[in-house]
Amino acid sequence: MSIPRLLVSVAVIVSVGAAAAPAMANFSGAAPDPTGDATDPRSGRDLEAAAFGYDRKTGTVRVAIQLATRPDKTDDGVGVHVFLAHRSATGCDKTPGVSVVGETQAPGGMAWGLQTGPSSDPLAAVGSADNFDTFDAVQRFELRDPALKNRAFDCAVATTTELGNPANVLDTVGPIVLKALPELRLGVSGVPTSVVRDRTRRITVKVTNPGDAPATGVKVRIGRAAGLDAPAATSLGTIAAGRTVTKRISIRLTRRARSTVPLKLSAATGDLRIERRYSITPRSRAKRGGSGGGDGNRGPQQLCNQFSPDLSGQSGGSLILVPC
Incomplete structure (x- = not known):
């Protein structure tokens, strides 16, 4: 299994986009998955790893999944379903949670929904997500919305599914614990x-x-x-x-x-x-009369010799002590 891009660091997630803020994830997590355990052996269906980053301050979710092989351009692709939620005694299934669904061959074709109550309730918010790596073995998604701020998601799951039949799960990574991160x-x-x-x-x-x-x-x-x-x-x-x-x-x-x-x-x-x-x-x-730096932080005072002319004409002048 070759997954260094995801598991050495989750930087692959938080680097999505051209200009990112200094704090790009308050919570993150990543995990591997055994190669060859997908129920469908065709290319682009077997998950090897998944990584998640969540910035609660901006309401941004970044996801990266790694497939064992690149998606095959000759078929219709595979469905992708990832979600972030809160841990419970039964798994990563406590609301509020956000689900992202789409497919590996559909650039920009991801959609997300925020569930804040029971599954029978209507979604609290919906939107679209960007897919940055169509037909690549590493697929990266990003979504950002004010409705996702301060949700403090603490777990995540990634799955591949049969295209058009999301109930048929082909492979799963998770639940993955999302750990809170410091910032400096x-x-x-x-x-x-x-x-x-x-x-x-x-x-x-x-x-x-x-x-x-x-x-x-x-x-x-x-x-x-x-x-x-x-x-x-x-x-x-x-x-x-x-x-x-x-x-x-x-x-x-x-x-x-x-x-x-x-x-x-x-x-x-x-x-x-x-x-x-x-x-x-x-x-x-x-400098004469200066403070030694000009920023108000004088430090210990030191004295220096300075020549002072005698303007009365009675002498040529003398040396006096002044602050350096």
Whole structure:
């Protein structure tokens, strides 16, 4: 069985579309299925894997299924039925749930329906879904609607069915548990545009988890750069869903710093990573009367010698101490 595209990572789901938001799935799950267990041996009917991603904030569902072989263009194809719902004692069958139905040879021909009550009730919402990979062994579907927001689906099932007879199920993957995911947002303040060499500055880093699960083992890392003295990693521990952790980190430009020093900060938990990039210009000394960076974050005060002319004409002037 060859299913690396689905099971190494569910990124194949959340990358559907050209421009996706930073948070593209709050819940996700994937599972394999044995090869050759479909009741119909013809091509394009045997499921090998399925993966699901659900973003409750935008009401977006992304699905990817992998078939053992590409659909055969010489036949009419096969029906596809996937659904997301809530777990119960009898399986993945508790409402609210959303079903997506269509066929492998019908681009853009998928339809979905949202069931919020008993199956005898009318559907609460309906719409169409996009099929991005007609005639491909990996089939990807996407649907988005405000009616799907904040449903917190926690399980999913994918099936192939006889075309025109959805009651005849050919193969099934699932139920698959959809796990809640953390999310990271990184805010950085106090980064100076320029700084005197060998002066320590402190920047403020805020990491927020607006996701649906705790972010564990969160670390803030600063990339290495010539002339930059900063901790390589700062541990923030676990950030609960909806919480923010703030840290102040000291940085310094050494004598090795050249015209511009890149400052790259990242926050990560597991495979989730976000970063910010800045540039700092080193100076040999501060500008006269300046604050050493111009961003209000002065840091420890240092004094420097400065020549002050004597405007009375009684002397040529003298050296005085001023803030650097």
